Amino acid sequence: MAREAEEAVLRITARYVAEVEAGRRPRLSDYLERYPHYASAIADFVAYYHAVEVDMPEEIEAPDSQRIATESLPTSPLVAQPDDVLPKHEISTLLVTASEHYLTFPALARALDVSVDIVKLLERRMIEPDSIPSMVPRKLASLLQQSEEAIQTYLARPAQRDAARTQNRPRQKVAEGRSWYPAQELPGAGKHRFREVVESSISLSPEQRAAWHDLLEQEHLM
Amino acid sequence: MELVYATENTMCINDENDEEDARRHATLAQIYASLPDYTSGAFWHIIQSPDIPLEVLTRCLRIAISCQDTKGQHRVFELIILRTQEKNEWWVRKVLQKVVMTEDERYALMGDLRADLYEHLWRALMDPQRLFWEENFWHCLRFERQHVYRALLTREGIGSDPRAKWNKRIPRELVMRLDRSMRDSEGESMRILLEDERAQILLRSAEESDLLHLVLHLPEKLKVVILLVFWEGRSEVETARVLGISDRTVRNRIQTALKLLRESLMLEEELMYG
Numbered sequence: 001m002a003r004e005a006e007e008a009v010l011r012i013t014a015r016y017v018a019e020v021e022a023g024r025r026p027r028l029s030d031y032l033e034r035y036p037h038y039a040s041a042i043a044d045f046v047a048y049y050h051a052v053e054v055d056m057p058e059e060i061e062a063p064d065s066q067r068i069a070t071e072s073l074p075t076s077p078l079v080a081q082p083d084d085v086l087p088k089h090e091i092s093t094l095l096v097t098a099s100e101h102y103l104t105f106p107a108l109a110r111a112l113d114v115s116v117d118i119v120k121l122l123e124r125r126m127i128e129p130d131s132i133p134s135m136v137p138r139k140l141a142s143l144l145q146q147s148e149e150a151i152q153t154y155l156a157r158p159a160q161r162d163a164a165r166t167q168n169r170p171r172q173k174v175a176e177g178r179s180w181y182p183a184q185e186l187p188g189a190g191k192h193r194f195r196e197v198v199e200s201s202i203s204l205s206p207e208q209r210a211a212w213h214d215l216l217e218q219e220h221l222m
Numbered sequence: 223m224e225l226v227y228a229t230e231n232t233m234c235i236n237d238e239n240d241e242e243d244a245r246r247h248a249t250l251a252q253i254y255a256s257l258p259d260y261t262s263g264a265f266w267h268i269i270q271s272p273d274i275p276l277e278v279l280t281r282c283l284r285i286a287i288s289c290q291d292t293k294g295q296h297r298v299f300e301l302i303i304l305r306t307q308e309k310n311e312w313w314v315r316k317v318l319q320k321v322v323m324t325e326d327e328r329y330a331l332m333g334d335l336r337a338d339l340y341e342h343l344w345r346a347l348m349d350p351q352r353l354f355w356e357e358n359f360w361h362c363l364r365f366e367r368q369h370v371y372r373a374l375l376t377r378e379g380i381g382s383d384p385r386a387k388w389n390k391r392i393p394r395e396l397v398m399r400l401d402r403s404m405r406d407s408e409g410e411s412m413r414i415l416l417e418d419e420r421a422q423i424l425l426r427s428a429e430e431s432d433l434l435h436l437v438l439h440l441p442e443k444l445k446v447v448i449l450l451v452f453w454e455g456r457s458e459v460e461t462a463r464v465l466g467i468s469d470r471t472v473r474n475r476i477q478t479a480l481k482l483l484r485e486s487l488m489l490e491e492e493l494m495y496g
Contacts, residue, residue, distance in 0.1 A: 010358075010362060010365055013361070014361040017364070028449060029450055029461075029464045032446070032450075032464050033464050036466060039446055040442040040443070040446060043442075044368075044445065045365070045368060047434050047437045047438050047449055048368045048372075049368075051434035051437075052368075052371065053313070056312055
């Protein structure tokens with residue numbers, strides 16, 4: 001493939017992956033219609049991506065040499081840090097528990113039919129537990145092979161503010177993908193209502209948002 | 223030495239997400255511009271931080287190359303390897319997960335895959351014309367891994383060799399839909415003989431990932447059609463419209479793909495049951 005064509009395919013497929021990682025379901029046919037010259041290369045990549053790469057964990061434990069180097073550095077704002085003292089049967093973080101079952105944030109987002117930014121808010125217990133539809137902890141319990149009670153307990157724990165903000169250090173891990181979403185930038189220091197999060201997330205599709213509104217209404221959480 | 227991040231690439235794919243790309247590019251440029259002078263000790267200290275994006279490290283590597291600083295090149299490349307090796311290891315294991323082989327064979331093949339991947343990575347990073355590495359490192363790495371994976375399929379004959387080692391199982395739904403598609407389009411039953419009981423056992427245990435693995439082994443033209451019809455659930459008419467080909471061509475390609483799948487299935491059975 002010529003250099004210019006390869007560059008174009010890279011940019012197009014990067015968009016596709018970004019959509020998947022945001023919890024959306026991009027349609028291959030849309031991409032093929034839009035970029036017919038690169039149809040074969042796009043289809044080839046999409047098949048490969050879903051067969052091999054899509055489940056790659058976002059965060060994989062760093063090797064020893066790297067872990068030592070990072071000890072003195074501020075922690076990632078994207079992922080809740082494990083609490084220091086926790087009984088063994090309790091969930092330390094969603095990500096840690098999910099990774100034990102080979103699940104990533106995008107995979108959790110797909111299973112819950114939400115966007116990755118909302119999963120990250122759940123991870124940091126930034127959402128009022130009583131505003132969350134009952135389906136969410138139920139599905140999480142099933143996916144993470146935990147009791148529903150353990151999930152509820154986790155979500156009810158105090159919110160974890162991101163380390164970077166509390167230290168007044170603006171940080172962005174550009175290499176590891178988009179860091180901030182509007183849903184994470186809701187005003188106020190406390191937890192947010194699930195409804196607010198759904199409304200403010202730009203990563204949710206209109207269909208997903210409508211479905212969540214229906215569910216919230218059914219459970220009188222609007 | 224002045225550190226200037228690569229200017230915005232002129233490639234345009236007319237996407238509304240260009241704004242997002244521009245923001246990302248601006249952030250990377252800002253981080254790059256904030257690095258101390260390349261020749262200073264502070265520069266080499268700071269780039270060790272895991273907070274420095276890999277895109278910026280790529281740019282640093284290319285600066286080292288342009289300065290003919292071999293030691294610097296190796297140092298930055300080592301940092302990049304350290305930052306990516308866990309994900310690459312995960313990928314190596316995933317790629318070989320469904321290949322049936324002895325432990326010795328697996329060990330050797332894992333080594334080959336690693337060596338190929340790092341060679342590809344080194345070549346790509348050394349090439350200053352490959353600007354997208356400085357904008358979206360992880361995606362470029364994903365693409366490079368795809369090349370290495372495809373080379374593995376070709377080199378090892380996985381998927382194309384009749385005596386393939388790949389543990390292929392044809393998804394039941396795929397074959398049923400292929401069958402139905404053939405009957406619907408041709409009127410008279412063109413039912414392909416897939417009634418074998420042992421084959422059905424294989425089909426029942428198939429998963430979606432098997433379909434995708436299988437699709438990867440098909441020739442390009444067949445691959446696109448099968449993906450649209452059986453993975454995305456498009457009709458033949460829709461598929462024809464998307465690809466700008468006739469319905470008849472879509473049906474022909476499905477038929478050819480089915481023939482290949484049937485041959486794979488028969489060979490698989492032969493390998494399993496003798």
